[in-house]
Amino acid sequence: MSVLGQWKQDQGRRGDMTIAEAYDLLVGASDQVHFEAYDGSSSGPADARYQVRLKNPRGLAYVAGAPSSLGFARAYLMDDLEVDGFHPGDPYDLLAILDTLLEPRRPPAAEAVRALRAFGRAALTLPAPPPNEVPSGVHRALHGLRHSRRRDAEAIHHHYDVSNRFYEMVLGPSMAYTCACYPSDDATLEEAQANKFDLVCRKLGLKPGMRLLDVGCGWGGMVRHAVREYGVTAIGVTLSAQQAAWAQQAIEADGMSDRATVRYQDYREVTESGFDAVSSIGLTEHIGIKNYPSYFEFLYSKLVPGGRLLNHCITRADNLHPGIKRRGFIDRYVFPDGELAGAGTIIVAMQNAGFELQHEENLRRHYARTLAGWCRNLVENWDECVAETDLRTAKVWGLYMAGSRLAFERRQIELHQVLGTRTEEGGDPHLPMRPDWGV
Incomplete structure (x- = not known):
């Protein structure tokens, strides 16, 4: 038997x-x-x-x-x-x-x-959820409609305003909270993050004197790298007050306040235009799929003819099941109201907004390795991370980052960079015939 x-x-x-x-x-x-x-x-x-x-x-x-x-x-x-x-x-x-x-x-x-x-x-009975779980359903709706400015600000506050010191310990000196790009098998996390920012700068064709807008700029890593290494003038915007304060302090310490600024501001409130380049690194996940058309139309309007947009974001592995599991762990504990779509959905939205698509690549395996590095940092700084926040928050981060690593490894989610241009009416994209940014 x-x-x-x-x-x-x-x-x-x-x-x-x-x-x-x-x-x-x-x-x-x-x-x-x-x-x-x-x-x-x-x-x-x-x-x-x-x-x-x-x-x-x-x-x-x-x-x-x-x-x-x-x-x-x-x-x-x-x-x-x-x-x-x-x-x-x-x-x-x-x-x-x-x-x-x-x-x-x-x-x-x-x-x-x-x-x-x-x-x-x-x-038959369900006890109250843990204190750091974000309410769902009607309770969350009381904070505004999904992806309204108020509710987006609260969602960003929940995740990104944990503690700047906590993020310093987990992310490392780069304070880059997006997928790194490893130039070699033996590259460190810091080297890979610097390489990611440099890859974005090269794809955008940045040169001295250009103007860059970085939406969802985090702690200002892209802004500072572009100003320091490529001589541009840059504006970054973030919905996290703690991020903006940390970034502006770092900008002042680097002596680049005359060429760089990071604002605590919704990207929809940016009034300047005429930018040569726009970088969107890790923001698209937060704006809502229904807002893709207006999002990319807005970024298109900020560019000069011939300007470039680099969109870098987590995606689904297909275009059949957009959205999120709104009652799952990630939605309740990590990224409230976050939504993922396939890379094809993003490309269609960019094209429909007027962008000419020039290049696309998938950095999925790089993100798995990035998350392994963040988990390693969390383990090495565990006691201080717990003291800085609390035990539940630290445990949430361990679950979230290790689980995300597994999801990237198993191709349940991916990470795509998509480059588009605001091509001149006569057809000139202000781009070489072949990519000149290397790897």
């Missing part, structure tokens, strides 16, 4: 399931995970690499109320679910195993009912 057959026969003799048996049915067993519940039941090898303990009924209620990565994350963040065998700053190896286990399962109806009995009242 098979193991599954023996298991079913045993269940028929015993009646209701234990919590561990229900866990195996709804989640799945792994020889690398030992699961133990507060009712004394367990499953998996006792000497498994990862030891998972469900400590109390509240933790069970989280898992039963959202039987997916969200439910487990809630229980883990509230310390109702303990896991040994990994560092909370980089749970990559654990998530690689759980990624397949936490896919929703559809057991036969009769067995599902028995599993629910094992959960008891926890299957």
Whole structure:
């Protein structure tokens, strides 16, 4: 008799399931995970690499109320679910195993009912979510319509205003919170971030005396690199007050205040025009797919004829399922209201706004490596990161970055750079016949 057959026969003799048996049915067993519940039941090898303990009924209620990565994350963040065998700053190896286990399962109806009995009242009641979870549904709508200026500002504040010191420890000296571009296998994270900014500058064809607009500029890394290395005059805008303050201080320290500025400002409030180049690095994910047409039309209007736009953003791996899982972990804990589309959707929107598409490339594998570097920094600075924020926030970042690394590696998401020009009416794009920016 098979193991599954023996298991079913045993269940028929015993009646209701234990919590561990229900866990195996709804989640799945792994020889690398030992699961133990507060009712004394367990499953998996006792000497498994990862030891998972469900400590109390509240933790069970989280898992039963959202039987997916969200439910487990809630229980883990509230310390109702303990896991040994990994560092909370980089749970990559654990998530690689759980990624397949936490896919929703559809057991036969009769067995599902028995599993629910094992959960008891926890299957019917859901405790309040952890304090750092962003409200969903009508509660979030009270803060304005999706992608209104007020609600966008609050979403950006939630993620980017954690603490500048926290970001310094996680991101490193570059303070670049976007995908790096590794010029070689042995390049460091800092070298790769500098190479990314330089690649963008070269694609934009920057030269001394040009004017650059950097929308969603973060801590001003692109602005400072372009001014320092290419002699341009640059304006950066961000919806994070903490980012703007840090960036402006760095600009002053670098002695470039006469040529560079970073503002705490919505990109839609930029009144200047006549820019030779626009860089959008990691902003498109936040603006909303329905706003793509107006977004790219706005950026097109800011350019001189022959000017260039470089759009750098996370995308889906196809163009069939736009949007976000609005009730998932990323939406509730990391990027409220974030939306992803396929690279084709972005290209169509750019073309429809008037841009002539000149070049496109996928840096997906570079982002996986970037995230591994950030997780390494979080592990190395764990105690200080926890002291700077709190334990739950640090654990969220470990889950989010390691999970994102896994998603990039498995091509669940990608990172695309798309270069477009505001080509002259006569057809001159102010671009060489072949790309001259190298790799």
